[in-house]
Amino acid sequence: MPEMPEVETVRRGLMKIAAGRKIVGIDVHYGKTIENDVEEFRQALIGQTIKRIDRRGKYLLFRFTNDLTMISHLRMEGKYFNQKTGSPIDKHTHVVFHLDDGTDLCYHDTRKFGRMHLVKTGTEMEYGGLRTIGPEPTERDFKLDYFERILGKSRSKIKPFLLNQSHVAGLGNIYCDEVLWQTKINPEQPANTLTHKQAAALRKNIIHEIAVATKYKGTTVHTFTNAFGNAGAFQEKLVAYGHVGDRCPRCGTKMVKIKVAERGTTFCPHCQPLVEKK
Protein backbone atom coordinates (compact mmCIF):
# COMPACT_ATOMS: atom_id res chain seq x y z
CA MET A 1 0.00 0.00 0.00
CA PRO A 2 2.75 2.43 -0.06
CA GLU A 3 1.47 5.18 -2.30
CA MET A 4 3.47 8.24 -3.29
CA PRO A 5 3.70 9.91 0.16
CA GLU A 6 4.93 6.67 1.72
CA VAL A 7 7.44 6.02 -1.06
CA GLU A 8 8.72 9.59 -0.79
CA THR A 9 9.05 9.13 2.97
CA VAL A 10 11.06 5.97 2.39
CA ARG A 11 13.23 7.80 -0.14
CA ARG A 12 14.07 10.53 2.35
CA GLY A 13 14.96 7.94 4.97
CA LEU A 14 17.15 6.07 2.52
CA MET A 15 18.99 9.26 1.63
CA LYS A 16 19.98 9.51 5.29
CA ILE A 17 20.97 5.90 5.92
CA ALA A 18 22.28 4.76 2.54
CA ALA A 19 23.39 7.65 0.33
CA GLY A 20 27.16 7.79 0.01
CA ARG A 21 27.57 4.25 1.35
CA LYS A 22 29.44 1.56 -0.50
CA ILE A 23 27.99 -1.94 -0.92
CA VAL A 24 30.48 -4.45 0.46
CA GLY A 25 28.28 -7.54 0.15
CA ILE A 26 24.78 -8.70 -0.74
CA ASP A 27 22.76 -11.64 0.56
CA VAL A 28 19.66 -12.64 -1.38
CA HIS A 29 17.30 -14.87 0.59
CA TYR A 30 14.40 -14.83 -1.87
CA GLY A 31 15.54 -14.77 -5.46
CA LYS A 32 12.27 -13.76 -7.07
CA THR A 33 12.60 -10.30 -5.55
CA ILE A 34 15.41 -9.68 -8.05
CA GLU A 35 14.33 -9.43 -11.66
CA ASN A 36 17.90 -9.86 -12.89
CA ASP A 37 19.96 -12.99 -12.62
CA VAL A 38 20.75 -12.94 -8.90
CA GLU A 39 24.46 -13.63 -9.27
CA GLU A 40 24.85 -10.95 -11.95
CA PHE A 41 22.93 -8.54 -9.73
CA ARG A 42 25.24 -9.21 -6.79
CA GLN A 43 28.44 -8.99 -8.79
CA ALA A 44 27.38 -5.78 -10.52
CA LEU A 45 26.60 -3.99 -7.24
CA ILE A 46 29.27 -5.20 -4.85
CA GLY A 47 31.90 -2.48 -4.68
CA GLN A 48 29.55 0.20 -6.00
CA THR A 49 28.49 3.24 -4.02
CA ILE A 50 24.89 4.43 -3.65
CA LYS A 51 25.12 8.01 -4.90
CA ARG A 52 21.54 8.97 -4.16
CA ILE A 53 17.98 7.71 -4.28
CA ASP A 54 15.41 9.28 -6.62
CA ARG A 55 11.71 8.60 -6.96
CA ARG A 56 9.25 8.62 -9.81
CA GLY A 57 5.63 7.88 -8.86
CA LYS A 58 5.79 4.87 -6.57
CA TYR A 59 9.14 3.71 -7.96
CA LEU A 60 12.39 4.19 -6.07
CA LEU A 61 15.50 4.69 -8.19
CA PHE A 62 18.79 3.88 -6.47
CA ARG A 63 21.60 5.61 -8.35
CA PHE A 64 24.90 3.80 -8.20
CA THR A 65 28.34 4.58 -9.42
CA ASN A 66 29.15 2.74 -12.64
CA ASP A 67 26.00 4.07 -14.39
CA LEU A 68 23.71 1.61 -12.69
CA THR A 69 20.19 2.30 -11.48
CA MET A 70 18.19 -0.08 -9.32
CA ILE A 71 14.47 0.27 -9.82
CA SER A 72 12.72 -0.77 -6.61
CA HIS A 73 8.96 -1.08 -6.23
CA LEU A 74 7.56 -1.86 -2.79
CA ARG A 75 4.16 -3.03 -4.02
CA MET A 76 2.05 -3.81 -0.97
CA GLU A 77 4.35 -4.29 1.97
CA GLY A 78 7.96 -3.78 0.97
CA LYS A 79 10.08 -1.77 3.37
CA TYR A 80 13.69 -0.84 3.94
CA PHE A 81 15.48 -0.42 7.25
CA ASN A 82 19.01 -0.73 8.48
CA GLN A 83 20.50 -2.59 11.39
CA LYS A 84 23.95 -3.42 12.68
CA THR A 85 25.76 -6.00 10.62
CA GLY A 86 25.39 -9.36 12.31
CA SER A 87 21.94 -8.68 13.79
CA PRO A 88 19.41 -11.49 13.33
CA ILE A 89 17.73 -11.52 9.92
CA ASP A 90 13.93 -11.60 10.05
CA LYS A 91 12.29 -14.36 8.04
CA HIS A 92 10.63 -11.79 5.79
CA THR A 93 13.89 -9.98 5.04
CA HIS A 94 14.67 -11.05 1.49
CA VAL A 95 17.66 -8.95 0.46
CA VAL A 96 20.48 -7.66 2.65
CA PHE A 97 22.94 -5.04 1.40
CA HIS A 98 26.01 -4.95 3.61
CA LEU A 99 27.24 -1.35 3.76
CA ASP A 100 30.69 0.00 4.48
CA ASP A 101 29.67 1.63 7.77
CA GLY A 102 28.98 -1.58 9.66
CA THR A 103 25.26 -1.65 8.96
CA ASP A 104 23.03 -3.77 6.78
CA LEU A 105 20.38 -2.22 4.57
CA CYS A 106 17.56 -4.76 4.73
CA TYR A 107 14.69 -5.18 2.32
CA HIS A 108 11.71 -6.71 4.12
CA ASP A 109 8.49 -7.77 2.41
CA THR A 110 5.87 -9.94 4.09
CA ARG A 111 3.94 -10.50 0.87
CA LYS A 112 7.01 -10.88 -1.34
CA PHE A 113 5.33 -8.79 -4.03
CA GLY A 114 8.02 -6.10 -4.28
CA ARG A 115 10.66 -6.24 -7.00
CA MET A 116 14.14 -4.86 -7.72
CA HIS A 117 15.51 -4.46 -11.20
CA LEU A 118 19.04 -3.34 -11.97
CA VAL A 119 19.34 -1.48 -15.26
CA LYS A 120 21.68 0.92 -17.00
CA THR A 121 21.13 4.51 -15.87
CA GLY A 122 19.18 6.36 -18.51
CA THR A 123 17.18 3.33 -19.62
CA GLU A 124 15.03 3.07 -16.48
CA MET A 125 12.02 4.67 -18.14
CA GLU A 126 11.83 1.75 -20.57
CA TYR A 127 10.85 -0.75 -17.89
CA GLY A 128 7.44 -1.82 -16.62
CA GLY A 129 5.11 0.88 -15.46
CA LEU A 130 7.72 3.59 -15.92
CA ARG A 131 7.18 3.35 -19.69
CA THR A 132 3.73 4.89 -19.46
CA ILE A 133 3.85 6.76 -16.16
CA GLY A 134 1.90 10.01 -15.98
CA PRO A 135 2.87 13.32 -14.37
CA GLU A 136 3.75 13.65 -10.70
CA PRO A 137 0.77 14.89 -8.66
CA THR A 138 2.24 18.32 -8.09
CA GLU A 139 1.20 21.85 -8.97
CA ARG A 140 4.08 22.08 -11.39
CA ASP A 141 3.70 18.80 -13.28
CA PHE A 142 -0.01 18.05 -13.10
CA LYS A 143 -1.65 20.74 -15.19
CA LEU A 144 -5.36 21.42 -15.21
CA ASP A 145 -5.68 21.60 -18.98
CA TYR A 146 -3.97 18.21 -19.31
CA PHE A 147 -6.24 16.71 -16.64
CA GLU A 148 -9.39 18.04 -18.27
CA ARG A 149 -8.26 16.81 -21.67
CA ILE A 150 -7.69 13.21 -20.56
CA LEU A 151 -10.81 13.18 -18.37
CA GLY A 152 -12.88 14.22 -21.37
CA LYS A 153 -11.51 11.41 -23.47
CA SER A 154 -12.39 8.65 -21.00
CA ARG A 155 -15.63 6.88 -20.23
CA SER A 156 -13.96 5.00 -17.38
CA LYS A 157 -15.28 5.35 -13.85
CA ILE A 158 -13.32 8.07 -12.08
CA LYS A 159 -11.86 5.80 -9.41
CA PRO A 160 -10.09 3.33 -11.72
CA PHE A 161 -9.19 6.33 -13.88
CA LEU A 162 -7.26 7.85 -10.96
CA LEU A 163 -5.67 4.53 -10.03
CA ASN A 164 -4.26 4.32 -13.56
CA GLN A 165 -0.67 5.53 -13.11
CA SER A 166 -0.45 6.65 -16.72
CA HIS A 167 -3.00 9.39 -16.04
CA VAL A 168 -1.37 10.74 -12.90
CA ALA A 169 1.32 9.01 -10.85
CA GLY A 170 1.26 8.15 -7.20
CA LEU A 171 -2.35 7.61 -6.14
CA GLY A 172 -3.45 4.27 -4.71
CA ASN A 173 -6.61 3.01 -3.11
CA ILE A 174 -6.34 5.06 0.07
CA TYR A 175 -5.72 8.55 -1.29
CA CYS A 176 -8.10 7.89 -4.14
CA ASP A 177 -11.01 7.34 -1.75
CA GLU A 178 -9.93 10.38 0.27
CA VAL A 179 -9.77 12.85 -2.59
CA LEU A 180 -13.07 11.67 -4.07
CA TRP A 181 -14.72 12.17 -0.68
CA GLN A 182 -13.15 15.61 -0.35
CA THR A 183 -14.33 16.60 -3.81
CA LYS A 184 -17.80 15.03 -3.29
CA ILE A 185 -17.49 12.91 -6.41
CA ASN A 186 -18.97 9.43 -6.66
CA PRO A 187 -16.27 6.83 -7.41
CA GLU A 188 -18.39 5.43 -10.25
CA GLN A 189 -18.88 8.77 -11.97
CA PRO A 190 -17.67 8.47 -15.57
CA ALA A 191 -14.52 10.56 -16.05
CA ASN A 192 -15.91 12.44 -19.02
CA THR A 193 -18.98 13.63 -17.05
CA LEU A 194 -16.98 15.67 -14.54
CA THR A 195 -17.66 19.39 -14.77
CA HIS A 196 -14.85 21.95 -15.14
CA LYS A 197 -15.44 22.87 -11.54
CA GLN A 198 -15.16 19.26 -10.37
CA ALA A 199 -12.02 18.64 -12.41
CA ALA A 200 -10.34 21.74 -11.02
CA ALA A 201 -11.34 20.90 -7.45
CA LEU A 202 -10.28 17.27 -7.81
CA ARG A 203 -6.88 18.28 -9.13
CA LYS A 204 -6.39 20.73 -6.27
CA ASN A 205 -7.38 18.12 -3.71
CA ILE A 206 -5.06 15.49 -5.20
CA ILE A 207 -2.10 17.86 -5.10
CA HIS A 208 -2.94 19.06 -1.59
CA GLU A 209 -3.66 15.61 -0.16
CA ILE A 210 -0.41 14.13 -1.43
CA ALA A 211 1.58 17.10 -0.13
CA VAL A 212 0.00 16.98 3.33
CA ALA A 213 0.30 13.20 3.62
CA THR A 214 3.96 13.47 2.68
CA LYS A 215 4.42 16.12 5.35
CA TYR A 216 2.95 13.70 7.87
CA LYS A 217 5.40 11.04 6.67
CA GLY A 218 2.72 8.91 5.09
CA THR A 219 -0.09 6.71 6.22
CA THR A 220 0.45 3.59 8.27
CA VAL A 221 -2.17 1.02 7.39
CA HIS A 222 -1.25 -2.51 8.34
CA THR A 223 2.49 -2.34 8.54
CA PHE A 224 3.98 0.57 6.62
CA THR A 225 7.04 2.02 8.29
CA ASN A 226 9.63 4.43 7.04
CA ALA A 227 13.30 3.67 6.75
CA PHE A 228 13.71 4.15 10.48
CA GLY A 229 10.98 1.65 11.30
CA ASN A 230 8.60 4.42 12.32
CA ALA A 231 4.94 4.58 11.47
CA GLY A 232 3.51 7.53 9.59
CA ALA A 233 0.92 9.81 11.20
CA PHE A 234 -1.47 10.49 8.38
CA GLN A 235 -3.84 7.58 9.08
CA GLU A 236 -5.41 9.76 11.78
CA LYS A 237 -6.45 12.18 9.06
CA LEU A 238 -8.20 9.61 6.88
CA VAL A 239 -11.92 10.14 6.52
CA ALA A 240 -12.99 7.57 3.94
CA TYR A 241 -10.52 4.70 3.71
CA GLY A 242 -11.07 2.21 6.52
CA HIS A 243 -14.07 4.14 7.83
CA VAL A 244 -16.96 2.08 6.50
CA GLY A 245 -19.88 2.33 8.94
CA ASP A 246 -18.54 5.52 10.52
CA ARG A 247 -20.51 8.70 10.09
CA CYS A 248 -19.42 11.12 7.40
CA PRO A 249 -17.80 14.09 9.19
CA ARG A 250 -19.59 16.45 6.81
CA CYS A 251 -23.18 15.22 6.87
CA GLY A 252 -23.44 12.41 9.43
CA THR A 253 -24.52 9.77 6.92
CA LYS A 254 -23.03 6.33 7.43
CA MET A 255 -20.12 5.65 5.07
CA VAL A 256 -20.63 2.75 2.69
CA LYS A 257 -18.18 0.28 1.16
CA ILE A 258 -18.62 -1.14 -2.31
CA LYS A 259 -16.41 -2.67 -4.98
CA VAL A 260 -15.40 -0.50 -7.89
CA ALA A 261 -13.18 -2.11 -10.50
CA GLU A 262 -12.58 -5.00 -8.09
CA ARG A 263 -11.25 -2.63 -5.41
CA GLY A 264 -12.72 -1.95 -2.01
CA THR A 265 -14.11 1.59 -2.12
CA THR A 266 -15.49 3.59 0.80
CA PHE A 267 -17.57 6.72 0.25
CA CYS A 268 -20.45 8.79 1.60
CA PRO A 269 -23.65 8.02 -0.32
CA HIS A 270 -25.14 11.39 0.63
CA CYS A 271 -22.20 13.70 -0.18
CA GLN A 272 -21.08 11.67 -3.18
CA PRO A 273 -24.22 10.80 -5.11
CA LEU A 274 -23.98 9.26 -8.55
CA VAL A 275 -25.30 11.85 -10.95
CA GLU A 276 -25.66 11.01 -14.62
CA LYS A 277 -25.20 14.24 -16.43
CA LYS A 278 -23.43 15.32 -19.52
Next chain:
DNA sequence: GGCCTTGTTTTTTA
Protein backbone atom coordinates in the same frame (compact mmCIF):
# COMPACT_ATOMS: atom_id res chain seq x y z
C1' DG B 1 -8.68 -23.45 3.46
C1' DG B 2 -11.27 -19.93 1.11
C1' DC B 3 -11.18 -15.29 0.95
C1' DC B 4 -9.16 -10.84 1.61
C1' DT B 5 -5.68 -7.41 0.76
C1' DT B 6 -3.37 -3.87 -3.52
C1' DG B 7 -0.45 -2.37 -7.56
C1' DT B 8 0.51 -3.75 -11.89
C1' DT B 9 0.31 -6.61 -15.97
C1' DT B 10 -2.13 -9.51 -19.02
C1' DT B 11 -6.24 -11.16 -21.14
C1' DT B 12 -10.86 -10.68 -22.58
C1' DT B 13 -14.69 -8.08 -24.02
C1' DA B 14 -17.11 -4.46 -26.29
Next chain:
DNA sequence: ATAAAAAACAAGGC
Protein backbone atom coordinates in the same frame (compact mmCIF):
# COMPACT_ATOMS: atom_id res chain seq x y z
C1' DA C 1 -8.00 -0.94 -33.79
C1' DT C 2 -8.91 0.92 -29.53
C1' DA C 3 -10.29 1.51 -24.73
C1' DA C 4 -12.12 -0.34 -20.82
C1' DA C 5 -13.37 -4.02 -17.98
C1' DA C 6 -12.13 -8.19 -16.01
C1' DA C 7 -8.99 -11.43 -14.59
C1' DA C 8 -4.60 -12.85 -13.23
C1' DC C 9 -0.69 -12.65 -10.34
C1' DA C 10 2.34 -12.02 -6.54
C1' DA C 11 1.85 -14.76 -1.24
C1' DG C 12 0.78 -14.54 3.52
C1' DG C 13 -2.68 -13.64 7.38
C1' DC C 14 -6.70 -14.99 9.43
